[in-house]
Amino acid sequence: MSVARLALRQVRFTNKAFWRNPAAAGFTFAFPLMFLLIFTTILGNGETQIPGTNLLVPQSTFYVASMAAFSIITACYTNLAISVTFQRDAGILKRIRGTPLPSGAYLTGRVIHATLVGVLLVVICAAFGRVAYDASIPTGATLARFAVTLLVGAAGFAGLALAITAIVPNADAAPAIVNFSILPLLFLSEVFIPLGKHPAAWVDFVGKVFPVRHFTVAMQAAFLGTPFKWSDLVVLAAWGLGGLLLAARFFSWEPRK
Amino acid sequence: MGERAIEVKGLRKSYGDVEAVKGIDLHVDQGEVFALLGPNGAGKTTTVEILEGYRSRTAGEVGVLGHDPAKHALDLRRRFGIVLQSTGVDPYLTVRETIEMYSGYYAKPRPADGVIELVGLAEKRDTKVSKLSGGQQRRLDVAIALAGDPALLFLDEPTTGFDPSARRNAWEIVRNLTAIGKTVFLTTHFMDEAQYLANRVAVISKGEIVAEGPPDTLAGRDRMLARIRYRLPAGAPSLPEWGQAPVGDGSYEMRAEDPTKTLHDLTGWALDRRIAFEALDVTRPTLEDVYIELTGGEEGSE
Incomplete structure (x- = not known):
């Protein structure tokens, strides 16, 4: 079998196992929706300004875009990194490593599964936003760019997820380290809080350097009609590629001693 | 025996300043069950993981x-099966799904149901891995190792943590494997396991092989003096000079170079006097006696 077919086969088994842990699967899906509800409720149904534009957009639609970005990041970065670390520490990865399954096929399978979960989450967020907040849904060329954004984002964050497992010493530390690496960026990158017209210079700088805001901005383009820039996707892809290269070098298939 | 399944010459492995394996030689013929014996920390797992291509x-x-595992790991993984000491499988898949998943990695797998039956998990085939007992999970490990129908199996302490009946079952599984022509490389620190399963054993201690051979003749075990032990019934006349060697619990013990003759003399003496010895016992040193001697009774540390 080719690596691609082996990877797809692996998706099937990963998916089976995923849904048989209803608590984990349930919360994965509950998180973005819960945040969408909370943020929209607390921060009201007013309007917010997108940095670098003169556009005023409804707060609720803003959060549909943000939570779509958050969904992909949760599934492809946070969950993937934590889950792979747990599997590593449980010796599951070492066992797989003792078979002829190419390591790339296994990891690709995991990434594809995370992407599917992320996309499903985005669809749910968008549908919920449409029904509850009358958010606009991307169509036509915007939809195509949106799809590319999703895929580049999912792959990019998955690459980073595999990379960060290398510095996670054990499964117990995984949630703390992974969340520490992503939560501040979620706050500084227009995911949780709109930055307003003139964000502080250092906040703007953080947004430009790290991949999260580039992803959020690309998602906003799909939902809010803000300008879409391919450069955002290039930055995302570069981060993902960097992550993959680091993972290729430092990823561990065995528990760290 | 046929070709060599495994050939090792002058193998060394250092972790920093610590030399875990200090230049060992060993070989395993095809169709053989070979056991590497040693206390914890002696270098068993390091050795087997080098052979498996992990280290x-x-x-x-x-x-x-016929291949170097450091260079052809992926190729070799198609042809051997592994049971490692502490590995896991996805807890949310069933036994059958797990075997199906692993079978798919191989060109010519054994039928999943047959493998499950071979390790005695047929009744549990639709049970989730998380619901299996420790012994059952270990058997699943063996089933996974067999999924690809490998010619060679590595079993790293396959029965550690088993209760006695589970161990017996596991032994039968390994015996079944040899009956279908598999080569087995086993590590264990149970002497009875090695005695029961292995054609040949090597004892590793502090990173060195200290003895190697069939379990019955290891380190000249077969040539060691037999030990004769017995007790005298109450009121028996005192023993002749040559039989007198009382040990702590009131028994007598003697070492016999020629146990046939010694026993004859001893029982002849008893029959003449119409005495029946109590608890008469003739033993050879066990594999464990030899092992303790070879490894200096060293305590495991790991």
Whole structure:
């Protein structure tokens, strides 16, 4: 079998196992929706300004875009990194490593599964936003760019997820380290809080350097009609590629001693 | 015996300043059950993980099924099966799904149901892995190792943590494997396991092989003096000079170079006086006696 077919086969088994842990699967899906509800409720149904534009957009639609970005990041970065670390520490990865399954096929399978979960989450967020907040849904060329954004984002964050497992010493530390690496960026990158017209210079700088805001901005383009820039996707892809290269070098298939 | 399944020459492995394996030689013929015996921390797992391609070696030559595992790991994984000491499988898949998943990695797998039956998990085939007992999970490990119908199996302490009946079952599984022509490389620190399963054993201690051979003749075990033990019934006349060697619990013990003759003399003496010895017992040193001697009774540390 080719690596691609082996990877797809692996998706099937990963998916089976995923849904048989209803608590984990349930919360994965509950998180973005819960945040969408909370943020929209607390921060009201007013309007917010997108940095670098003169556009005023409804707060609720803003959060549909943000939570779509958050969904992909949760599934492809946070969950993937934590889950792979747990599997590593449980010796599951070492066992797989003792078979002829190419390591790339296994990891690709995991990434594809995370992407599917992320996309499903985005669809749910968008549908919920449409029904509850009358958010606009991307169509036509915007939809195509949106799809590319999703895929580049999912792959990019998955690459980073595999990379960060290398510095996670054990499964117990995984949630703390992974969340520490992503939560501040979620706050500084227009995911949780709109930055307003003139964000502080250092906040703007953080947004430009790290991949999260580039992803959020690309998602906003799909939902809010803000300008879409391919450069955002290039930055995302570069981060993902960097992550993959680091993972290729430092990823561990065995528990760290 | 046929070709060599495994050939190791001068294998060394250092972790920093610590030399875990200090230049060992060993070989395993095809169709043989070979056991590497040793206390915890003696270098067993390091050695077997080098053979499996998990670890690099510091020096020496290693051939597994004619290939160097450091260079052809992926190729070799198609042809051997592994039971590692502490590995896991996805807890949310069932036994059958797990075997199906692993079978799919191989070109010519054994039928999943047959493998499940071979390890005695047929009744549990639709049970989730998380619901299996420790012994059952270990059997699942063996089933996974067999999924690809490998010619060679590595079993790293396959029965550690088993209750006695589970161990017996596991032994039968390994015996079944040899009956279908598999080569088995086993590590264990249970002497009875090695005695029961292995054609040949090597004892590793502090990173060195200290003895190697069939379990019955290991380290000249077969040539060691037999031990005769017995008790005298109450009121028996005192023993002749040559039989007198009382040990702590009131028994007498003697070492016999020629146990046939010694026993004859001893029982002749008893019959003449119409005495029946109590608890008469003739033993050879067990594999465990030899092992304790070889490894200096060293306590495991790991």
